[in-house]
Amino acid sequence: MRSLKLAVFALFLATSGSTGLEDAAFWDRVATQELHSALRVSVNERRARNVVLFVGDGMGPNTITAARIYKGQLAGEGRDAERGLLAFERFPHVALLKTYNTDKQVSDSASTATALFSGVKSNYKTVGLDANVKLGDCESSLNKSYRADSILKWAQDAGKLTGFVTNTRLTHATPAALYAHSAHRSWECEAKMPRSAAKCKDIARQMVEDEPGKSINVILGGGRQCLVSNVTITAKDPIDTWACRRGDRLDLIRMWEEEKRAKGVSHSVVSKNKELTEVDFEKTDFLLGVFTNGFLQYEHERDAEISPSLAEMTVAAIKTLNKGPNGFILVVESGMIDQAHHRGTARKALDETVALEKAVEEALKLVDLNETLVIVTADHTHTLSIAGYPVRGTSIMGIAYKSKSDALNYTTLSYATGTEIKFYPFNATHVTRPDPSTEDVESFEYKQHSAISTDEGVHGGGEVTAYAIGPWSHLFQSVHEQNYVAHVVGFASKIGNYEVATNGAATMELVTMSAVLICLLFN
The missing domain is CATH 3.40.720.10 (Alkaline Phosphatase, subunit A)
Known part of the structure; x- marks a missing residue:
């Protein structure tokens, strides 16, 4: 029965054409490939040398x-x-x-x-x-x-x-x-x-x-x-x-x-x-x-x-x-x-x-x-958090969205704790975030913004x-x-x-x- 299932899946994969779109047929093929791989997994109970x-x-x-x-x-x-x-x-x-x-x-x-x-x-x-x-x-x-x-x-x-x-x-x-x-x-x-x-x-x-x-x-x-x-x-x-x-x-x-x-x-x-x-x-x-x-x-x-x-x-x-x-x-x-x-x-x-x-x-x-x-x-x-609604294909290091609260951009990646909040300037009533679109967010040295200031990210x-x-x-x-x-x-x-x-x-x-x-x- 297992070999029959594998044969059916293999036939399906071979005969399913691609339209180039991520439509329903595309995702059916992706799931079928994953099922095919899962069915091929075997259990190894040998002693691990x-x-x-x-x-x-x-x-x-x-x-x-x-x-x-x-x-x-x-x-x-x-x-x-x-x-x-x-x-x-x-x-x-x-x-x-x-x-x-x-x-x-x-x-x-x-x-x-x-x-x-x-x-x-x-x-x-x-x-x-x-x-x-x-x-x-x-x-x-x-x-x-x-x-x-x-x-x-x-x-x-x-x-x-x-x-x-x-x-x-x-x-x-x-x-x-x-x-x-x-x-x-x-x-x-x-x-x-x-x-x-x-x-x-x-x-x-x-x-x-x-x-x-x-x-x-x-x-x-x-x-x-x-x-x-x-x-x-x-x-x-x-x-x-x-x-x-x-x-x-x-x-x-x-x-x-x-x-x-x-x-x-x-x-x-x-x-x-x-x-x-x-x-x-x-x-x-x-x-x-x-x-x-x-x-x-x-x-x-x-x-x-x-x-x-x-x-x-x-x-x-x-x-x-x-x-x-x-x-x-x-x-x-x-x-x-x-x-x-x-x-x-x-x-x-x-x-x-x-x-x-x-x-x-x-x-x-x-x-x-x-x-x-x-x-x-x-x-x-x-x-580390991955948040916002960045468009598919946007750099993972890049800008995710603009906040509806302060109208400033924010990056896809951020931290709950870290050091960068220390550099946020205060005005009369609240903290003002810097706009990351004015910063080199792709740099290895760039520090993502954090919500809570600590001596380091915890x-x-x-x-x-x-x-x-x-x-x-x-x-x-x-x-x-x-x-x-x-x-x-x-x-x-x-x-x-x-x-x-x-x-x-x-x-x-x-x-x-x-x-x-x-x-x-x-x-």
Whole structure:
């Protein structure tokens, strides 16, 4: 019966002519094509040898919609841009994730990353810990029973290779949740730790000195100033004033290299894009790349001599990890989406989302989807809005409409919170908006108007989308708690609590399903 349905649909598509109009017949054909694709989706219940988890930091649904249109308009698709799809939007399985944490309706990146990577929701701005640890409570964070191991630890225990890639600092909130346990996400180095936290180790040292950080095979990103004391500062590589700057005379990069040399394992340390391209990935078991003092540059302004793109780092990571006999788990974070939104620069955020899509496309070329689970999701949303009634084909960065209230234009994209309202002039009775039609709204530096003035654009609290393809990707099928993602990774690849050693595959599946039921009953 199923094959008959496919044959009927194929015949319909082949015999349906196009008038060039988006009339009823046109939309019938579009829907039929989608039905045809849906009917061809099959379920893969093989064990996932590999997992690649992409996290677009701050990449909420509106960001994805706007980025899809932005990409199409850059390609000259005109009215067809709205109908396009980003590569990961073609994945067959989609779900929504609830992003609140244990003490906030709207979360930060540390607690959402802990949920995504460790399967445990936690308190605001805490890293790799459960809800027993309050923000800044060093003493409680030392209690091992309050610590949440990540999917990288689960993978290492199962004999898999592991890695992570980010275009933020390696010690920033999202990647830190993969290897660290910290009562405050700002404790990236010792310089920002209070005296009350003297017993606790900073996040950078945990990455280099402790498990699972010291056993991670690939680490690529920025944040040299948190790893090395007295770093060199140049115009092209400035200090990130938002982050701590190491001052205890330690050089954690050198320490990482010395530890690998002492163990006699093949390793490479790189600090420039050119050095990364020269690595012999087949002969490298451990790869550390730290390219900048702070964050890597936005893609549109990236100096290719210094910083690799997110796609280039992803390719390097997979080539290094792909030779492991037991497979690998790789996490890729596009953190500059979030940074652009915080600063109210929507075009940068959309451009970074397209750069993430490129990394996904490159990864798909290197993995076998029969044995590799690929997930693309976000940690939280931002307050980006797509509003007004712009004519189809209007630039997504452009003017949407004219307000009937103040007779001034407004852009299609705006924010609920941000900094631009500070520049609105006041007259005797009310605030007067500037007319965006007099501004360069297409500029990467243009800041969309916001409704409420804050020190920066703050996070949104809505659901984020998870897109999945590969083994057990069909487990993404509904509205889930965000911590569900780590459990899907564990279940699909049989690691962590889902690792079961049996002689029969059927027995393993039965025992694993029992573990799932137990978790549901007691959590």
